Amino acid sequence: MVYARATTVCRRSSAEVLGAFRATVGNTPIVHIGLDIAGTRRWIGLKLEGHNPCGSIKDRTAASLLESIGPDALDGASAIVESTSGNLGVSLAHLAGELGLPFHAVVDPKLSPVVAERMRERGALLHRVTEPDDTGGYLLTRLDTVARLHREIPGAVWPNQYANPANPAAHRDGTGPEILRQTGGAVDAVFVAVSTGGTIAGVSEHLRTASPATRVIGVDVVGSVVFENRPGARRLSGIGASRRSDFLRADTVDGHEMVTDEEAFAFCRALDRWCGLRVGGSSGAVLAGCVHHLVRHPEITRPVCIAPDIGENYLRTLFDDDYLRREGIELHDDLLRPTPAHD
Numbered sequence: 001m002v003y004a005r006a007t008t009v010c011r012r013s014s015a016e017v018l019g020a021f022r023a024t025v026g027n028t029p030i031v032h033i034g035l036d037i038a039g040t041r042r043w044i045g046l047k048l049e050g051h052n053p054c055g056s057i058k059d060r061t062a063a064s065l066l067e068s069i070g071p072d073a074l075d076g077a078s079a080i081v082e083s084t085s086g087n088l089g090v091s092l093a094h095l096a097g098e099l100g101l102p103f104h105a106v107v108d109p110k111l112s113p114v115v116a117e118r119m120r121e122r123g124a125l126l127h128r129v130t131e132p133d134d135t136g137g138y139l140l141t142r143l144d145t146v147a148r149l150h151r152e153i154p155g156a157v158w159p160n161q162y163a164n165p166a167n168p169a170a171h172r173d174g175t176g177p178e179i180l181r182q183t184g185g186a187v188d189a190v191f192v193a194v195s196t197g198g199t200i201a202g203v204s205e206h207l208r209t210a211s212p213a214t215r216v217i218g219v220d221v222v223g224s225v226v227f228e229n230r231p232g233a234r235r236l237s238g239i240g241a242s243r244r245s246d247f248l249r250a251d252t253v254d255g256h257e258m259v260t261d262e263e264a265f266a267f268c269r270a271l272d273r274w275c276g277l278r279v280g281g282s283s284g285a286v287l288a289g290c291v292h293h294l295v296r297h298p299e300i301t302r303p304v305c306i307a308p309d310i311g312e313n314y315l316r317t318l319f320d321d322d323y324l325r326r327e328g329i330e331l332h333d334d335l336l337r338p339t340p341a342h343d
């Protein structure tokens with residue numbers, strides 16, 4: 001009995017939980033890889049957001065979203081509800097567990113099975129939507145479902161990553177300044193995957209004032225409508241959307257690159273095989289988009305790509321040969337193969 005009392009976990013206030021979490025988020029490393037692009041060696045920085053405690057850039061967003069709710073509202077809440085493509089769900093599930101709150105995550109069929117497990121392990125209650133919206137994506141159906149849960153669960157809070165300015169603010173105040181600090185300001189372009197648009201809008205807002213010469217290039221996947229392209233089916237999760245982000249303004253981006261699922265997968269597999277870096281699908285997409293861009297822009301010599309999450313999330317999809325076979329995907333396996341050294 002003494003033990004039972006001595007080992008009881010004390011419930012902490014939201015300010016304590018978020019303060020302790022904050023201290024472990026951010027300051028992710030930037031590693032550089034050298035690629036031969038059209039016969040020239042080009043160096044690309046990869047900012048590895050998978051080094052955050054729950055494995056993705058969404059740790060930053062989760063902390064910022066929950067802080068924006070305010071300590072009184074959060075301490076008095078009965079539950080957290082949110083729509084997520086996966087990573088925000090893992091971060092919120094972790095924080096909801098620390099806060100002692102149930103977390104209802106609205107997800108869709110593209111959710112990676114590993115991420116679903118990681119959410120469940122942290123106690124999340126998963127609500128799966130199955131009906132695609134008019135664009136073939138699931139975002140609009142997910143938003144309807146989360147709005148319904150928010151109405152039905154008395155006292156539930158909905159951080160709403162799609163509309164809450166705390167989402168871009170996390171990157172305006174965190175990711176953007178870190179990139180400039182880590183590179184000593186020597187960065188001429190930043191490449192960013194876009195879904196809610198929080199990362200790109202926040203990073204861009206910081207760079208526009210602190211480093212106006214740095215270009216901000218969005219990367220999206222074929223089938224997503226973020227940059228007003230035709231809607232269609234797509235496999236990658238996390239990146240892309242079936243609705244244009246509310247955070248993107250006319251001056252947020254200097255350009256964008258479109259990438260196919262297959263290209264993104266191929267870059268992920270190649271980074272894993274030849275560079276020992278196992279990053280997620282959208283990171284492969286960002287690198288592919290960066291390479292497209294560098295081919296046309298020889299003047300860019302110091303690019304940084306934001307790599308949003310860890311590759312372990314995709315062990316049963318893009319890193320699984322059986323999955324690729326089932327999906328009928330053949331990847332070029334000599335991508336990024338090191339050129340033989342000559343003496």
Ligand code: PMP
Nearest residue numbers: 087195196197198199238282308
């Ligand atoms: N890649 C991955 C793996 C993600 O989880 C997300 C967030 N949905 C993004 C890219 C896009 O980030 P944002 O929502 O800030 O546009």
